Amino acid sequence: xxxxxxxxxxxxxxxxxxxxxxxxxxxxxxxxxxxxxxxxxxxxxxxxxxxxxxxxxxxxxxxxxxxxxxxxxxxxxxxxxxxxxxxxxxxxxxxxxxxxxxxxxxxxxxxxxxxxxxxxxxxxxxxxxxxxxxxxxxxxxxxxxxxxxxxxxxxxxxxxxxxxxxxxxxxxxxxxxxxxxxxxxxxxxxxxx
Amino acid sequence: xxxxxxxxxxxxxxxxxxxxxxxxxxxxxxxxxxxxxxxxxxxxxxxxxxxxxxxxxxxxxxxxxxxxxxxxxxxxxxxxxxxxxxxxxxxxxxxxxxxxxxxxxxxxxxxxxxxxxxxxxxxxxxxxxxxxxxxxxxxxxxxxxxxxxxxxxxxxxxxxxxxxxxxxxxxxxxxxxxxxxxxxxxxxxxxxx
Numbered sequence: 001x002x003x004x005x006x007x008x009x010x011x012x013x014x015x016x017x018x019x020x021x022x023x024x025x026x027x028x029x030x031x032x033x034x035x036x037x038x039x040x041x042x043x044x045x046x047x048x049x050x051x052x053x054x055x056x057x058x059x060x061x062x063x064x065x066x067x068x069x070x071x072x073x074x075x076x077x078x079x080x081x082x083x084x085x086x087x088x089x090x091x092x093x094x095x096x097x098x099x100x101x102x103x104x105x106x107x108x109x110x111x112x113x114x115x116x117x118x119x120x121x122x123x124x125x126x127x128x129x130x131x132x133x134x135x136x137x138x139x140x141x142x143x144x145x146x147x148x149x150x151x152x153x154x155x156x157x158x159x160x161x162x163x164x165x166x167x168x169x170x171x172x173x174x175x176x177x178x179x180x181x182x183x184x185x186x187x188x189x190x191x192x193x
Numbered sequence: 194x195x196x197x198x199x200x201x202x203x204x205x206x207x208x209x210x211x212x213x214x215x216x217x218x219x220x221x222x223x224x225x226x227x228x229x230x231x232x233x234x235x236x237x238x239x240x241x242x243x244x245x246x247x248x249x250x251x252x253x254x255x256x257x258x259x260x261x262x263x264x265x266x267x268x269x270x271x272x273x274x275x276x277x278x279x280x281x282x283x284x285x286x287x288x289x290x291x292x293x294x295x296x297x298x299x300x301x302x303x304x305x306x307x308x309x310x311x312x313x314x315x316x317x318x319x320x321x322x323x324x325x326x327x328x329x330x331x332x333x334x335x336x337x338x339x340x341x342x343x344x345x346x347x348x349x350x351x352x353x354x355x356x357x358x359x360x361x362x363x364x365x366x367x368x369x370x371x372x373x374x375x376x377x378x379x380x381x382x383x384x385x386x
Contacts, residue, residue, distance in 0.1 A: 050242065050284030050324030053340065055293060059282065060338025070320055072289040089252065091243030096265040100248060127263055131243030141334055145253025147246065 004192075006033070008185035011114030011173035013122060014192060015040065016164040022076075023161045024135050024172065025189035026083070026154040032175035033188040034092045034111040034132035036119075037067070037075045040169040043123055045069045049088045049131045059141070061088060066165070067133055075168060080161035083154045087137035089147065092129060093177035102178060115171040122169055129171075135160055137180055151182035197385075199226070201378035204307030204366035206315060207385060208233065209357040215269075216354045217328050217365065218382035219276070219347040225368035226381040227285045227304040227325035229312075230260070230268045233362040236316055238262045242281045242324045252334070254281060259358070260326055268361060273354035276347045280330035282340065285322060286370035295371060308364040315362055322364075328353055330373055344375035 005027065006012055011034075016022055024033050039045035051068040053059055061067065062084045067076040091097075092111035098104040116126045136154035141147045174188040175181055198220065199205055204227075209215055217226050232238035244261040246252055254260065255277045260269040284290075285304035291297040309319045329347035334340045367381040368374055 044318070044320045048284060048324070050282065054283045054290060057340055058338045059334060059340060070284075070322075072287060089243065090247045091241060091263075094265060097247060125237070127237045129263075131241070141252060141338075143336070145251045145334075147250055147252060 004190050006172060006174040006188045006190065008174050008187055009109035009114070009176040011111065011118040011171060013118040014170040014172060014190070016168040016170055016192065018164050018166050020164050021161060021193050022164070022170065023159050023191045025159040026136055026156055027189045028186040029155045030152045030182045030184070031154070031186040031188055032137040032152055032180040033135040034115065034173045034175055035135055036115055036130055036132050036171040038124060038169040039069065040122065040167055043128065045071050045073070046128060046130050047075060047133065052088065059088060061086060061133070074165035076162040077165060078160060079163050080159070083136055083158040083160060085136065085138050085153045086160070087134040087139040088131065089139060090134060090137070091131045093175070093180070097177060109176040111173045111175055111177070114173045114176065119169065119171045149179040152180070197383050199365065199367040199381045199383065201367050201380055202302035202307070202369040204304065204311040204364060206311040207363040207365060207383070209361040209363055209385065211357050211359050213357050214354060214386050215357065215363065216352050216384045218352040219329055219349055220382045221379040222348045223345045223375045223377070224347070224379040224381055225330040225345055225373040226328040227308065227366045227368055228328055229308055229323055229325050229364040231317060231362040232262065233315065233360055236321065238264050238266070239321060239323050240268060240326065245281065252281060254279060254326070267358035269355040270358060271353060272356050273352070276329055276351040276353065278329065278331050278346045279353070280327040280332040281324065282332060283324065283327060283330070285325045286368070286373070290370060302369040304366045304368055304370065307366045307369065312362065312364045342372040345373070
């Protein structure tokens, strides 16, 4: 097992073989990691929140649930989860998010940009970045359907452990949106074995 | 204005020009229509639930909300809505849905198949079919995140009216999943002007 750190407001790509494990850890309190996944042999196959919600019959994914692709294939099993609060509703933050929610016009790091930067060398196009599985992101949905991004409940030491169900090209960030991490950008840890 | 009928368990493609209106109607009680949208000049631009949830800050889209693309562009404004219960969480039903939820092994009509059949002549690939905006689909989410497909609340005469914010290639179905329409497949009406 090797431990890596994703610097604040940045992203990495990770190659996983079927059966390998990916552990994503909160190093300091309250940080979010956007995760996307592609079939490296066929980049048109990509993580899908709609397929996952359908088969899991819940929007709160945790231990025992599987993340599915747009082709209905299992990509990642969640086999351990100490936090239990993640989001799979919201697209990765991007320049328009920064403009609408923070009135930031200038170029700043975003998860969408960081995922693309990490994955473009493998052939992923910018428009192919799907809605991410937002690890540790705290987005409660009220009975009327309204949602709000709240500070993560994750504390240092919390983690989520995945097992790959197929070979995967993963994109993973330390999130760049102030609301997602309570206004303080922090690193994210991960290990692969 | 022209009125069209989508036969039970089938789908159509519709070309909309920016500024045109699309009205989708419940002809008989309790039926669902899966809607997807593409930029006809650049098929890589497609309807996105993640972007839409992000900008609308709700998963219950109705009058006053806008459906966005994966490139953060407005695709469709909802300008009237007599039903107010729609789903944007679940992917269109497909052979795997039929197997898992209904134990149907043989080939039967599905929304995914019907959308692809309607759109492939325009160059859309099967894997490009996104999570649809499921008009009249009734999928309440409980506080614990669990969801369930219930019979639609829509009655004959209910409708939703969209205005196109850009030129669009639309795919639209009369849904083929028994749970979505209370086990009785019915037609869907639409008009364009």
